[in-house]
Amino acid sequence: MAYALQQLINGLTLGMIYGLIAVGYTMVYGIIGMINFAHGDVFMIGAFVGIISLTALTGITSVPLGLLAAFVLAAVFCGVYGFAIERVAYRPLRGSFRLAPLISAIGMSILLENYVQVSQGALERAIPNLIPGGFTLMDENGFVVQLSWMQISIVVVTLIVLAVFTYIVTKTPLGRAMRAVEQDAKMAALLGIDTNRTITLTFIIGSCLAAFAGVMFLLYYGVIDFYIGFNAGIKAFTAAVLGGIGSLPGAVLGGLLIGLIEAFWSGYATVAYKDVAVYSILAIVLMFMPSGLLGRHEVEKV
Numbered sequence: 002m003a004y005a006l007q008q009l010i011n012g013l014t015l016g017m018i019y020g021l022i023a024v025g026y027t028m029v030y031g032i033i034g035m036i037n038f039a040h041g042d043v044f045m046i047g048a049f050v051g052i053i054s055l056t057a058l059t060g061i062t063s064v065p066l067g068l069l070a071a072f073v074l075a076a077v078f079c080g081v082y083g084f085a086i087e088r089v090a091y092r093p094l095r096g097s098f099r100l101a102p103l104i105s106a107i108g109m110s111i112l113l114e115n116y117v118q119v120s121q122g123a124l125e126r127a128i129p130n131l132i133p134g135g136f137t138l139m140d141e142n143g144f145v146v147q148l149s150w151m152q153i154s155i156v157v158v159t160l161i162v163l164a165v166f167t168y169i170v171t172k173t174p175l176g177r178a179m180r181a182v183e184q185d186a187k188m189a190a191l192l193g194i195d196t197n198r199t200i201t202l203t204f205i206i207g208s209c210l211a212a213f214a215g216v217m218f219l220l221y222y223g224v225i226d227f228y229i230g231f232n233a234g235i236k237a238f239t240a241a242v243l244g245g246i247g248s249l250p251g252a253v254l255g256g257l258l259i260g261l262i263e264a265f266w267s268g269y270a271t272v273a274y275k276d277v278a279v280y281s282i283l284a285i286v287l288m289f290m291p292s293g294l295l296g297r298h299e300v301e302k303v
Contacts, residue, residue: 003141008268014152016260017159021214022237023252025207031183031247032203038106041234042113043208047075047215048225075212083208118227127224155217245296
């Protein structure tokens with residue numbers, strides 16, 4: 002029981018990070034119907050901006066202010082990258098056949114990976130645990146269930162970010178414009194909505210969410226390299242598909258499920274096959290629910 006509880010805590014923490022990245026995937030798909038495969042690399046850049054900021058501020062300011070600066074700087078830098086990705090890789094190809102933006106996004110992903118590898122090096126970079134401590138939930142036959150302050154912080158920050166984002170989507174003029182463009186971009190343009198601006202802001206907001214996820218991944222694991230964007234990006238894309246691509250609650254649900262699958266499979270089976278378990282469950286779910294757990298069935302008029 003104690004071991005299962007510990008794996009549940011670990012899985013929920015990891016799932017929160019996956020969920021944040023998956024929201025960015027599903028936002029872009031909902032707006033323009035295309036997958037931004039460079040999104041995982043924006044997450045990776047957010048982690049690197051975080052570690053550079055924290056390293057530069059070590060000894061200069063307090064830990065809370067350093068963490069706040071890392072989150073803000075990561076969001077700013079990743080927002081700029083999101084803007085550039087939309088303008089360079091997507092906008093010129095928006096009216097072309099659907100495969101062209103996909104190839105362009107993959108090329109952008111490779112470019113960002115190699116850019117970070119050249120500028121930051123191929124070796125792993127690490128930081129110490131900046132939020133140590135926690136408390137004990139259970140002690141069963143010598144096995145202690147720990148809930149660290151780091152895990153609590155990740156969950157709290159993720160919930161706050163998702164709450165703010167949900168408010169933006171549901172209660173603000175920008176959110177109404179995003180939903181209008183998602184339903185019918187041409188009609189939204191005829192009604193006076195600047196679709197180009199709305200799509201660009203969607204990319205920027207999604208990139209900011211990836212930046213927050215990148216900094217939290219850095220704080221949780223303490224070690225990053227230029228390749229983490231590929232692995233985390235694939236997992237987050239899987240989470241978006243599992244929850245229902247285009248559904249924001251589905252993206253979060255998919256992220257939580259993948260985090261739990263990884264944690265429990267690693268705890269009770271072979272760690273080397275945890276990815277096999279994730280993709281196998283995705284295939285099984287899609288066999289019976291092709292639109293994902295919370296996805297909507299697309300009806301195409303002909």
